[in-house]
Every structure is written in C-alpha cells, then in structure tokens.
Amino acid sequence: MLTPICAPNTRHIAPDDTSYWSQVRAHFMLEPGQVYLNNAALGLPPKPVTEAVGRGFARLAENPTGAKRAFYRYIEESVRPGLAAFLGVQPEEIALTRNATESLYDVVNGLRLASGDRVLTTTQEHPSAVRPWTVRAARTGIRVEPVFIPSPVVSETDIETRIRGAIDDRTRVLFFCHITRGGYLYPVANLSALGREYGLVTAVDGAQAVGAMSVNLADLGCDLYANSLHKWFLGPSGTGFLYVRKNVRAAFSSLFYEEDEGEPGAARYETLGTYDLPVRAALGTALDFLNRIGIANIEMRLRMLSGYLRERLRGISRVRLLSPISHTLSSPGATLFEIDGIPGSSLVGPFFDAGLHVDDHTRDGHDGMRISTHYYNTLEEIDRCVDMLETLIRSR
Ligand SMILES: Cc1ncc(COP(=O)(O)O)c(C=O)c1O
Known part of the structure; x- marks a missing residue:
C-alpha cells in the first residue's frame, strides 16, 4: 500500500524524446481536450499519487488503528528522510506542513525579533x-521593509547590490523568494552568503522552485526555507514543508513547544492534532515518481518547453516577454509576458472557455499573463495556446 521510494535516476533522458515523455504523460489524468498550463499555481499529481491518497483513506476506514500506525511509520521512516535526501539536508531539519503559506507563518512568527x-x-x-509580515509588524513593532527590485529583473548582481545597500545595523533578517510569483530566479546562495557576512538570518520562500529544478538546501546556505509540494513537485493538494537549518535554532522558536521540551527534530515546528495522513503519506509516491524521471531531466524538459514557448511569444509583435532568457534569472517552467493594449487578466476567461488553463500576472506593476509548463506538457499544447493568444490579440 505504501510505495517504497526508489533511488534518483541519474540516466540522461533527452528533453525532446517524444516516446519517453508521452509514456510519462500517460500517467496523468487530465480530461481529454483540456490543456493545463497553470502548473505554477497547482501541479497535476500523477495517477499513482491520487490512487495512494484514495487507497489511504479507504485503509483508514477499514482498519483505523493499523492504518494510522502504518502511516506514521512510513512518514517517519520513508517520507521525511526521502524528502530530506532529495533536498540535501537531514531529516531532523524538515518539518512537514500543509503548504508554503503555513510554513511562511511559522517563519515569520518563529523568528526572535525585538521591536525596532x-x-x-x-x-x-x-x-x-506579505500578510504574515504585515500582521507581525503591526503587533510587535518590528520594521518590515521591502527593497525595490525592478521587473523585468536586471541581473543577479543588481538584486544583490540593492539588498546589500539596504542593510543597516538594525537589520536582523533577509527574506526573499527563490523564484518569485512572477518567475524570477533569485541568487539564493549569494544572498545567503551576504546574510552570513552580516550575521543575519536568511529565510526563503521556495514555493516556486522545488520539483522544477534541483534544490540542495545545504548548498544554498539559507537558514529557513518554506515550500509547497503541490505545485512543481506534484504532491497531493495540501502538502508542503519547512526547512529549519540546525544551527538557526537559537534564533528561531517553535510556535508549539517550549525551547527545552518536545520533539528534538523539526517535527517540533509541526502543529499538533489529527491531519490527513494519507495525503502526507502520498508524498512518498510523488517522490518516487519524480525520482524515476530524475530532477535534472525534469529541469531540462521544463527549460526546453518554456524555451520553445518564449521563442513563439517573441514572434508576436504586441507581446513583451518579461521572463529573462538567461537560465540563471528565470524559472525553468513559468513564462510571463504583457500584451500591448490588452490587460492579460482579461484573457484568462476566454482561454479557460477554450479548455486552456493559464493565469494572469497582476503584480510587479504588470497586467500580463503567466503560462507555466510542466514536463507532461507537449509542444502541441504550447502551439494551441499561442495560436489562441494570436487569435485573441487579432480580435482586439
Ligand atoms: C512565491 C509563492 N509563495 C507562496 C505561495 C503560496 O503557496 P500555497 O498557496 O501553496 O501556500 C505561492 C503560490 O502561488 C507563490 O507563488
């Protein structure tokens, strides 16, 4: 019932090997006729994952005590260590949560900060x-100050210089995204090194990165990392984690335990209470599915598909691509753009009516669109989406 997690595949798979990727696609349940290009919002879990969730709830109804024991054991012996290995860290550093947002609330409220x-x-x-930081600032008198980063982003150095220039002797924390909602990839390792240089805690919102590219948290060097596993990682909805580097514990409290009591590992950052065990356990199946393909192959496939999409978009005269071409600055799978004279938010509805799932992008001063491609998407689906865009642009 509970999937053993296989070792990561290290064999190269060509990103354009149509035969391989169409076999992979056969494991997804998307309704025929639908084109799903909103993976940055929510990924499609493959069939083995949805089956694991369904079977898991059935087991809980058939033999609650036995199933609960089996789930707890599997989560501690397979899921937590498996995820930790995938992320290059220790199991005691991974707390399992419902999503990035829950992890972000833990980050914001766990940091020991004084007024000012x-x-x-x-x-x-x-x-x-933004929301948890705003609430904490209002309640405790800490100052949360956003550093302006232009969109499109200019360069890694520009991001680093702007953040370095804003540090003063009252600064205690650097907080930023690994990949922003707008698809910009930040230089996490350099910013973490900058944090260390000034003795600051570095906390990262990684919701858009894990599952789309290789993420080794030990190498990145940040102290805290919040994530959702139902986006690029393709876990079931309602899954995420919080990474708490061991040596940041002195600056970071659990909301659920006193400093000297309770769980010694990162489970001390997890809420108490009954939760959806089959959903969390199905992360093992999701990790197994991912490992069989290999994260390096997944990233290459994502880069190939979004590269094709960006090339096609560049051929449309009224479209302005916001996503940088450089891989070091851009999400592997999310592509952002604006259309001259047409609010992107006005196109999402007509796209959906035609069976095309895309998203708007009404942040960073834009009213554009976000098309996010995962490895199960195809060049034909991208063509269908871009053709639709051309038709809509011509009609306005
Ligand atoms: C950068 C970023 N952070 C956090 C979140 C919140 O993720 P969730 O709704 O899974 O908690 C999102 C969701 O799109 C996101 O893009």
Whole structure:
C-alpha cells in the first residue's frame, strides 16, 4: 500500500524524446481536450499519487488503528528522510506542513525579533508572505521593509547590490523568494552568503522552485526555507514543508513547544492534532515518481518547453516577454509576458472557455499573463495556446 521510494535516476533522458515523455504523460489524468498550463499555481499529481491518497483513506476506514500506525511509520521512516535526501539536508531539519503559506507563518512568527528590528524583504514577495509580515509588524513593532527590485529583473548582481545597500545595523533578517510569483530566479546562495557576512538570518520562500529544478538546501546556505509540494513537485493538494537549518535554532522558536521540551527534530515546528495522513503519506509516491524521471531531466524538459514557448511569444509583435532568457534569472517552467493594449487578466476567461488553463500576472506593476509548463506538457499544447493568444490579440 505504501510505495517504497526508489533511488534518483541519474540516466540522461533527452528533453525532446517524444516516446519517453508521452509514456510519462500517460500517467496523468487530465480530461481529454483540456490543456493545463497553470502548473505554477497547482501541479497535476500523477495517477499513482491520487490512487495512494484514495487507497489511504479507504485503509483508514477499514482498519483505523493499523492504518494510522502504518502511516506514521512510513512518514517517519520513508517520507521525511526521502524528502530530506532529495533536498540535501537531514531529516531532523524538515518539518512537514500543509503548504508554503503555513510554513511562511511559522517563519515569520518563529523568528526572535525585538521591536525596532528590521526585516528586509523585496517588492516581489507573494501575499502569503506579505500578510504574515504585515500582521507581525503591526503587533510587535518590528520594521518590515521591502527593497525595490525592478521587473523585468536586471541581473543577479543588481538584486544583490540593492539588498546589500539596504542593510543597516538594525537589520536582523533577509527574506526573499527563490523564484518569485512572477518567475524570477533569485541568487539564493549569494544572498545567503551576504546574510552570513552580516550575521543575519536568511529565510526563503521556495514555493516556486522545488520539483522544477534541483534544490540542495545545504548548498544554498539559507537558514529557513518554506515550500509547497503541490505545485512543481506534484504532491497531493495540501502538502508542503519547512526547512529549519540546525544551527538557526537559537534564533528561531517553535510556535508549539517550549525551547527545552518536545520533539528534538523539526517535527517540533509541526502543529499538533489529527491531519490527513494519507495525503502526507502520498508524498512518498510523488517522490518516487519524480525520482524515476530524475530532477535534472525534469529541469531540462521544463527549460526546453518554456524555451520553445518564449521563442513563439517573441514572434508576436504586441507581446513583451518579461521572463529573462538567461537560465540563471528565470524559472525553468513559468513564462510571463504583457500584451500591448490588452490587460492579460482579461484573457484568462476566454482561454479557460477554450479548455486552456493559464493565469494572469497582476503584480510587479504588470497586467500580463503567466503560462507555466510542466514536463507532461507537449509542444502541441504550447502551439494551441499561442495560436489562441494570436487569435485573441487579432480580435482586439
Ligand atoms: C512565491 C509563492 N509563495 C507562496 C505561495 C503560496 O503557496 P500555497 O498557496 O501553496 O501556500 C505561492 C503560490 O502561488 C507563490 O507563488
């Protein structure tokens, strides 16, 4: 019932190997006729994952005590260590949560800060991070100050210079995205090194990165990392994690335990209470599915598909691509653009009516669109989407 997690595949798979990728696609349940290009919002879990969830709830009804024991054991012996290995860290550093937002609330409220302490964020943060910071600032008198980052982003150095220039002697925390909602890839390793240089805690919103590219948290060097596993990782809805580097514990409290009591590992950052065990356990199946393909192959496939999409968009005269071509600055799978004279938000409805799932992008000063492609998408689906865009642009 509970999937053993296989070792990661290290064999190269060509990103344009149609035969391989169409076999992979056969494991997804999307209704025929629908084209799903909104993976940055919510990924499609493959069939083995949805089956694991369904079977899991059935087991809970058939033999609650036995199933609960089996789930708890599997989560501790397979899911947590498997995820930790995938992320290059220790199992005691991974707390399992429901989503990035829950992890972000833990981050914001767990940091030990005094009134007047400064937290530097950026102008490109997601509301799931802005909201908890705003509440904490209002209640405790900490100062949360966003550093302006232009969109499109200029360069890694520009991001680093702007953040470095805003640090002063009251600054305690650097908080920023690994990949922003608008698809910009930030230089996390360099910003974490900058944090260390000034003795700051570095906390990262990684909701858009894990599952789309290789993420080794030990190498990145950040202290805290919040994530959702139902986006690019293709776990079931309602899954995420919080990474708490061991040596940041002195600056970071659990909301659920006193400093000297309770769980010694990162489970001390998890809420108590009954939760959806089959959903969390199905992360093992999702990780197994991912490992069989291999994260390096997934990233290459994403880059190939979004590269094709960006090339096609560049051929449309009224479209202005916001996503940088450089891989070091751009999400592997999310592509952002504006259309001259047409609000992107007005096109999402007509796209959906035609069976095309895309998203708007009404942040960073834009009213554009976001098309996010995962490895199960095809060049034909991208063509259908871009053809639709051309038709809509011609009609306005
Ligand atoms: C950058 C970023 N952070 C946080 C979130 C929140 O993720 P969730 O709704 O899964 O908690 C999102 C969701 O799109 C996001 O893009």
